[in-house]
Ligand code: GLC
């Protein structure tokens with residue numbers, strides 16, 4: 001929400017909408033925390049993910065006092081505040097880097113990764129490529145060495161093997177914790193440390209067999225293709241990601257977090273398999289509090305794909321660890337559009353039910369609650385460097401970053417002037433004002449579900465167990481969520497047809513607490529078999545013992 005009508009969302013805008021997020025009553029969304037993408041000073045080559053000052057708010061978003069007010073107003077409403085910790089790299093305009101590149105003898109030279117060129121042709125030190133496009137090395141004319149960047153050349157990688165860097169970042173973490181933030185999201189933490197002797201990465205075709213096996217095993221579609229072709233780097237990140245030292249760094253972070261009770265962390269750690277990613281929780285829960293499992297963002301619309309994916313993740317997680325679940329974020333096409341077809345709305349409800357009933361902390365991406373769709377932008381409208389480079393092959397990430405749709409007006413109620421990105425499609429029907437008054441809307445469903453969830457211990461902290469039913473297992477995904485005396489069965493019908501489902505136990509009796517179909521009659525007791533309508537999802541409360 002843009003408070004001063006310059007077309008860019010800002011902190012005062014957010015403050016004005018906190019009551020929508022949670023005002024303590026069931027007419028608000030009822031969320032408990034906000035993860036903010038970075039609002040620190042940044043020249044915005046990668047929309048905030050290139051930070052030039054970790055201790056200041058970018059003036060476009062407000063003043064430091066606005067941040068303090070936001071923190072206070074959020075806390076008043078029992079909303080925790082999670083900020084984005086982007087410390088694999090800084091901006092090339094960060095004073096640390098300016099100093100580092102000023103001379104080979106600068107005291108900060110070793111804060112970044114500098115190397116000589118190779119051979120007569122002065123080629124880059126190795127074959128590593130950055131994630132966006134081209135080599136991961138850029139030549140610095142003045143000091144005649146290459147520096148490393150896993151993303152844009154405007155995002156030089158910090159040298160995490162340098163203890164001074166660790167200390168400086170530790171200070172940044174403490175700085176924000178001292179002001180009262182509640183946690184951090186750790187940007188690309190699998191990239192922090194690099195192979196000490198900087199070996200070449202294997203090229204994708206040397207690893208294609210391995211990748212193919214994974215594609216077949218995972219039965220995931222997009223992720224499979226991405227893996228198979230190792231796009232867009234055309235190589236496997238064997239030596240510039242997931243180095244063992246990363247665990248030490250995360251342990252260091254965790255010990256700082258532990259000095260501030262109640263602090264949480266969630267990692268953006270991507271990797272080939274669930275075990276690897278789960279390893280960042282630490283062998284004795286001494287690394288990340290949570291990590292996203294990105295596999296779930298790349299599945300086909302198949303009940304079994306979701307079931308297998310979650311089973312793999314649950315199995316890989318060390319005992320006592322806590323999942324983080326997200327179906328959309330600022331880097332990928334919005335879920336409702338990924339799974340869009342004429343049944344988009346019904347699918348959106350099913351996804352929301354799943355998101356809010358899986359074990360762990362659900363992350364709702366802004367606008368997901370109103371089924372906001374991916375915008376199709378023209379070349380001229382793009383801002384994201386990824387889209388600008390790859391268009392039309394890849395349109396970048398702007399399509400999921402368009403203004404929140406507060407109402408059906410010209411700029412969706414986000415701003416009075418033209419926003420930095422155009423508004424998305426169908427804003428006349430998909431906006432907060434319209435959907436708030438419609439009891440059958442996804443927004444009303446989401447609110448109801450979030451508030452209901454708060455009162456169901458089995459959903460908040462119960463065990464997870466998926467069930468397979470021979471007859472409908474291909475079409476439905478079911479799981480139990482269970483605490484000592486509460487047993488819930490969540491059943492999600494991914495198919496268009498009615499499906500008969502069986503609650504566990506021949507004489508089981510249950511009651512429907514909520515259904516994605518607004519007109520389901522919740523009164524009657526349910527016995528086996530129970531009929532789910534096409535694309536319907538339900539929470540059944542099962543009668544337990546005496
Ligand atoms: C993460 C962020 C993404 C950013 C990249 C580089 O993947 O989510 O938006 O471009 O890191 O910082």
Ligand code: CA
Pocket residue numbers: 002003004005006007008009010060
């Ligand atoms: Ca503004």
